[in-house]
Amino acid sequence: xxxxxxxxxxxxxxxxxxxxxxxxxxxxxxxxxxxxxxxxxxxxxxxxxxxxxxxxxxxxxxxxxxxxxxxxxxxxxxxxxxxxxxxxxxxxxxxxxxxxxxxxxxxxxxxxxxxxxxxxxxxxxxxxxxxxxxxxxxxxxxxxxxxxxxxxxxxxxxxxxxxxxxxxxxxxxxxxxxxxxxxxxxxxxxxxxxxxxxxxxxxxxxxxxxxxxxxxxxxxxxxxxxxxxx
Amino acid sequence: xxxxxxxxxxxxxxxxxxxxxxxxxxxxxxxxxxxxxxxxxxxxxxxxxxxxxxxxxxxxxxxxxxxxxxxxxxxxxxxxxxxxxxxxxxxxxxxxxxxxxxxxxxxxxxxxxxxxxxxxxxxxxxxxxxxxxxxxxxxxxxxxxxxxxxxxxxxxxxxxxxxxxxxxxxxxxxxxxxxxxxxxxxxxxxxxxxxxxxxxxxxxxxxxxxxxxxxxxxxxxxxxxxxxxx
DNA sequence: GTCAGATATTGTCGAAATTACAATTATTTG
DNA sequence: CAAATAATTGTAATTTCGACAATATCTGAC
Numbered sequence: 151x152x153x154x155x156x157x158x159x160x161x162x163x164x165x166x167x168x169x170x171x172x173x174x175x176x177x178x179x180x181x182x183x184x185x186x187x188x189x190x191x192x193x194x195x196x197x198x199x200x201x202x203x204x205x206x207x208x209x210x211x212x213x214x215x216x217x218x219x220x221x222x223x224x225x226x227x228x229x230x231x232x233x234x235x236x237x238x239x240x241x242x243x244x245x246x247x248x249x250x251x252x253x254x255x256x257x258x259x260x261x262x263x264x265x266x267x268x269x270x271x272x273x274x275x276x277x278x279x280x281x282x283x284x285x286x287x288x289x290x291x292x293x294x295x296x297x298x299x300x301x302x303x304x305x306x307x308x309x310x311x312x313x314x315x316x317x318x319x320x321x322x323x324x325x326x327x328x329x330x331x332x333x334x335x336x337x338x339x340x341x342x343x344x345x346x347x348x349x350x351x352x353x354x355x356x357x358x359x360x361x362x363x364x365x366x367x368x369x370x371x372x373x374x375x376x377x378x379x380x
Numbered sequence: 381x382x383x384x385x386x387x388x389x390x391x392x393x394x395x396x397x398x399x400x401x402x403x404x405x406x407x408x409x410x411x412x413x414x415x416x417x418x419x420x421x422x423x424x425x426x427x428x429x430x431x432x433x434x435x436x437x438x439x440x441x442x443x444x445x446x447x448x449x450x451x452x453x454x455x456x457x458x459x460x461x462x463x464x465x466x467x468x469x470x471x472x473x474x475x476x477x478x479x480x481x482x483x484x485x486x487x488x489x490x491x492x493x494x495x496x497x498x499x500x501x502x503x504x505x506x507x508x509x510x511x512x513x514x515x516x517x518x519x520x521x522x523x524x525x526x527x528x529x530x531x532x533x534x535x536x537x538x539x540x541x542x543x544x545x546x547x548x549x550x551x552x553x554x555x556x557x558x559x560x561x562x563x564x565x566x567x568x569x570x571x572x573x574x575x576x577x578x579x580x581x582x583x584x585x586x587x588x589x590x591x592x593x594x595x596x597x598x599x600x601x602x603x604x605x606x607x608x609x610x
Numbered sequence: 611g612t613c614a615g616a617t618a619t620t621g622t623c624g625a626a627a628t629t630a631c632a633a634t635t636a637t638t639t640g
Numbered sequence: 641c642a643a644a645t646a647a648t649t650g651t652a653a654t655t656t657c658g659a660c661a662a663t664a665t666c667t668g669a670c
Contacts, residue, residue: 159393159430160393160430160431160432160433161391161392161393161394162391162392162393162394162431163389163390163391163392164391164392164394164474200389200390201390201392201463201474202390203390203472204465204472205465206463206464206465207461207463207464207474208463210463228460228461230458231437231458231461231476233431233436233437233438233440233476234436234437235434235435235436242433242434244394244431244437246461246463312647313647313648314646314647329629329630329631330647330648331630331631331632331648331649331650332628332629332630334647334648334649335649335650336628351637351638353646354636354637354638354645354646354647355636355637355638355639355644355645355646355647356635356636356637356638356645356646356647356648357636357637357646357647358646358647358648359647359648542618543618543619544617544618559658559659559660560618560619561619561620561621561659561660561661562657562658562659564618564619564620565620565621566657581666581667583617584616584617584618584665584666584667585615585616585617585618585665585666585667585668586616586617586618586619586664586665586666586667587617587618587665587666588617588618588619589618589619
């Protein structure tokens with residue numbers, strides 16, 4: 151910041167809003183809440199909260215996410231800051247949007263229920279308050295771009311997952327079908343997955359082998375110039 | 381934003397800081413100013429200013445850039461919001477960083493001189509106040525990533541430019557030499573440049589043909605599924 | 611006016627990556 | 641044991657990428 155203008159300093163309300171993504175082996179979803187106060191009480195919205203004195207933006211986003219899901223230590227990244235003067239029709243509020251990638255069954259269902267939260271497909275979710283729809287679209291774009299060059303998709307899957315599960319995750323994010331043989335070839339050729347001796351039999355009669363993402367391998371390869379690419 | 385927490389609202393100083401990039405046919409550069417007030421008066425810093433009541437973030441960044449360079453209508457994009465509590469040792473200030481790409485000879489030299497501004501190579505610039513160094517590094521990373529998939533490099537070149545000029549811009553941003561034949565082949569194969577009948581003779585005896593980026597062609601191609609890639 | 615110097619411009623070939631495409635395997639259930 | 645379901649595997653054609661060097665054009669010096 152700087153003091154090089156002739157303008158007097160002005161203080162602002164600053165909020166964080168969280169786009170929480172999950173994947174249910176079928177669709178990419180976002181977690182929405184019903185706004186508990188006026189104006190627009192009861193309308194669907196992102197989960198948010200004001201940044202406190204002595205609280206960093208990252209800490210505020212973690213707090214908001216914890217309040218909603220009971221989760222800590224999840225993938226959480228700053229997305230964009232929305233600062234139009236009238237984005238909130240009542241007060242002028244600058245909002246820093248964050249997006250989180252969570253394993254959809256890991257959150258505390260009780261806390262979520264208490265918050266009136268609900269999962270919606272990103273392909274079909276209700277009208278949101280203010281500019282929250284723009285936030286969601288920005289987040290989807292970013293996720294779609296980023297998942298191609300960074301191994302962040304795994305944040306949306308359980309620890310152990312199958313190749314077809316991983317493929318359908320990518321298909322849901324990218325909104326396009328992928329070739330089974332080519333997908334498997336590519337992902338396995340990167341040598342980032344450890345094949346386990348277990349099979350998942352929930353989704354097929356034959357059963358599919360489970361794999362685990364090996365972050366250490368990823369970091370070793372990356373430091374040697376490797377770059378992830380789907 | 382939301383009111384769903386038990387915390388009382390707190391207001392914050394919000395600033396914008398601008399990383400201004402230029403290219404002098406040789407090096408990628410940033411424009412820095414000397415901080416005019418205490419603390420750390422006289423130290424090098426990014427140009428910044430506080431966000432006013434009734435002023436959007438985008439407008440604030442445009443104002444700061446205009447104050448520094450006299451320019452309007454330049455490429456200006458939000459980068460990241462820096463919100464650590466003690467990033468400014470005196471006051472708690474949340475800063476939204478923007479980066480600008482300008483044609484290095486287009487700015488008003490008088491205004492720049494009055495601001496005590498100076499261009500520095502991104503490969504060698506002085507220590508900056510607060511977390512401004514982190515801002516610059518974040519901006520360079522973003523530029524390096526983005527210039528490969530979006531035609532933003534042209535913002536740093538004059539209206540008319542030669543292929544070797546364009547190549548040395550990319551070499552400066554990416555910090556790696558590129559093959560002349562392959563570069564020319566690739567860029568021309570995209571059909572985004574109009575070849576002019578003029579030559580630039582400043583930089584060589586033979587002279588190099590001038591080209592112009594054709595934004596309409598780019599948009600047509602893009603809407604047909606084309607994607608820019610260096 | 612000729613030569614040296616400097617940069618612009620052009621093409622080919624082998625390697626690597628990408629794409630398209632279909633049969634077989636393993637298991638469960640009726 | 642037949643049918644149904646999803647997982648798993650390979651190959652060939654195409655395209656893209658990367659490496660690599662000779663020629664063209666102009667200026668300025670002599």
